Amino acid sequence: FSVNIIIHSSDGSCLPIKDCLLLVPRNYDPSLHPFEVSREYTRALNATKLERVFAKPFLASLDGHRDGVNCMAKHTKSLSTLLSGSCDGEVKIWNLTKHDCVRTLQAHEGFVRGIVVRYCGTSFFTVGDDKTIKQWKMEAPGYGEAEEPLNTILGKTVFTGLDHHQKEAVFATCGQQVDIWDEQRSSPIRSFTWGVDSFSSVRFKPRGGEIPSTELLASCASDRSNCVIMTMRSNTLCLDPMEAYHFTCANEDYNLYTYDMRNLDRPFMVHMDHVSAVLDVDYSPTGREFVSASFDKTIRIFQKDGGHSREVYHTKRMQHVICVKWSADNKYILSGSDEMNIRLWKANAAEKLGVLAPREKQAINYNQKLKEKFQHHPQIRRITHHRHLPKNIYHQTKELRIMKEARKRKERNVRKHSRPGTVPVVSEKEKHVVTVVK
């Protein structure tokens, strides 16, 4: 007879080496790995819980301003530099890695309304309540030299915002009208008005072309010749850096609206969650998400195509958040608030900073996939969606919900008791757009 018996050739000879844990023999036969789904589910649940455990988004607070921070600007060339302008006319330049102020200059009398860094990164522009536009050098003046702007333009009216072209020496300001300026000239090359009162924010299209935005008493955001009039005033607007025909505007009615420029009749997404006016919005460099700052003392992160926020940041000390920026490396969020501080947050709350070992990276990716796979299971969904909110915001949210339900109920009743067709169903998206002006 002939006989053969199992002999394990790999009897652990290579194994006891210290970092050799991964060199174990594998056999992927499913029957050797029972309960695949349940085990994966358990892993996903653990990963979700750990994510919440490690969700510590707050990194640092930069203090030094003597009045509320009114505007901020990212440096176009350097990741670690941030510029901020405050309500007393002071501009500060920060080094984010060291968390300290590099330079301070008194730019304006009254508010600094807007600040923007030139595309080359060597100089920056500020506008203020003193009706001036000033251009400053990025470098600090040498010892004994006075802090003086390179260039000062006196405007006729107060400016409320400005933005610079990404490639050319052209910038735009807004106020009572939108002006396009050449850097070499002291008068605007073009001025626009769309028959509206005043403009609150202006933005250039990320890659050439210009898109100013506007607002009026009863509000709006506009581009070139199109202008949407909404029921409430929009505060700011931000263009998607990847798909520049999408833009999001932050509105006074607690919502954010994302529009497609080609179809301004209705926003393609309404983002709801804030419980007070939204003051600022900024896109992530990937264009998939954006961050919004609100009067309700919170920052929220939204998906561009999601109606509700995926994340909310707040601290006890943070007051009304006036401006917010998403850093160019997609990792951090900066918020400037009323109580004179600039705060540095992680864009992904549970992310581990610093260099990751390959196995660590692998584990993170694996966990991410698992969370995605089981995201709709009720227990996992509950944990991922749970956020602690300050008491007043929690109650306000509840209150708003009740109000909304009441309104809906009333509308339903009205519709029920009137002739069919007289009270049409207006969707949430259509409700807020009054008209589109050509």
Added chain:
Amino acid sequence: MASPGEAATDDSHVGKNKKPPARYWQELPEEGEDENKDEKGGEKPLPQKDQQTQKAKKRKQEEDQRDGKKFVSGKSDPFPGPAPIPKERVQKFKRKDKAKKPRHQHFKLRDMMKRSDEASEMSQKQAARFDLLLPEDAGFLEGDEDEDTCTISQEDIAEAVDITSGAKYFNLKLSQFGPYRVDYSKTGRHLLLGGRRGHVACIDWQSKHLMCEINVMESVNDVKWLHSEAMYAVAQKKWLYIYDSNGIELHCIRKFNDVLRMQFLPYHFLLATASATSFLQYLDVSVGKEVAAFCTKTGRLDVMCQNPHNAIIHLGHPNGTVTLWSPNQKEALVKMLCHQGGVRSVTVDKTGTYMVTSGLDKKLKVYDIRAFKPLKSYFLPAGASCLSLSQRGLLSAATGDVVQVYRDVWSAPVTKPYMAHRVRGSVWGLHFCPFEDVLGVGHGDGFTSMLVPGAGEPNFDGLDANPYRSAKQRQEWEVKALLEKIQPELISLDPTELGYVDRATFEQRHRDRVQALGYDPLAKEKFVPKYKKKGRSSAGAVERRKKQVAHEDQRDEIRKTVEDKMKMEKEIKERAQKKAALSNQKSALDRFKK
């Protein structure tokens, strides 16, 4: 060395049909092909190069036509395309059928499903590819012509194989405290013996190193390893005890009394016990809590096994039934009448497909446990007292003092045992050693370790159960295993249930909603006629009013159906008209018809 195919494309300057050089992001499976080419290229003798230059022109012409299927030498690739994978290997790793595509599906969802299908297909192929490379082969025993394998004695087999394997056949003569119960740890490295008269020993059986040996001075009903070789449970006369591998008593669990049989569910960290008082209890060994306790009300429970596929406990009863239990339900999930007369032993195979039972009616029956259907029934003259299934599906049955091993009990009718061996006392416990071709037999005169070629799975998975793991690796594994401990609530007949979409029926959802709201939102309130004065609420008037309302409702319904019908008819008509219009269009050739 660059693969020859690539080099060839670089050589050609005839840019027209030139294939662009392969890039890393192009399909991965081509790697195998490249390897093949590499080998071929390596073997290529040098002088061919001269030939190449001479025939350069011709070659270039060929190159244009060949589509990269030929080597530089001009020979065509005998194995074009990625290396084929045997179908049955791919089938082995199949987790699910391809998702059906409903007609009206959202484009995003369709994309997502397509991608996930592709990913699963890819992983299936990769796993099958990896399966080809597994280092070990399963054991076998083949007789010569007209030689029965069951007549080959253990001594002969032990002599025929190499020394280390031969040493796996041994007898332990322990006549004093027998008969013995046996348990191998999950890795198959450690053996636990429990003698009826109180002798408990744990042995690293391959190196024959005795880890501990104690006498508990009480009768021992059963012994079981817990999740690792550091702890084991002993069911003693009165209570359940847990010892560590040095023989130190860690716990005495008085909640578990008169335990006769135990099963350990390794992924749930549950110890299931069946007692003489007909209680089935679950102990969570990671936190030390009793998870569930049921009175089965069926008398003494001394037949028990687990289904390793879904962690369901099978109990055999003296009235011939086998019941299936999960810790989530007070009643048995399933009751099967398997035998006329009591059930003596039950066992379930690794994939959770087949259950084998033996009873006092001297029958051995095989059931399909997924469909709860009998497949085969065999008559054993002496009846089988103990049954055990190996990882590769060999069945061992003990009849008195003879251990018989059968092969393929569920696929083909079996007439002869695959192997047989007589031990010195009546058999008390049987257990196949995982990842080894070894069957441990505990009997009245001690313990026998038998060689059963082809019993064990030859390739273990190092991250799941590694027989050769170091202490460090064991610790690592223990932490991981504890982290992914499956909650007892997830035990159900179908272990993949968690992966399916829970399509609650409309009724179910409606019921939940009613329960949550406290009332039925869809319920139509019954019309109660108002009481009216001046004699207008006489019984007749009330009836009339009721009828009126009912009539009104009916009219509404009828109106609706009529409208629907009209709409349908109109649509059909329009469609027909369209069709007619299309067919009416005369083509230039129509005049020649007829």
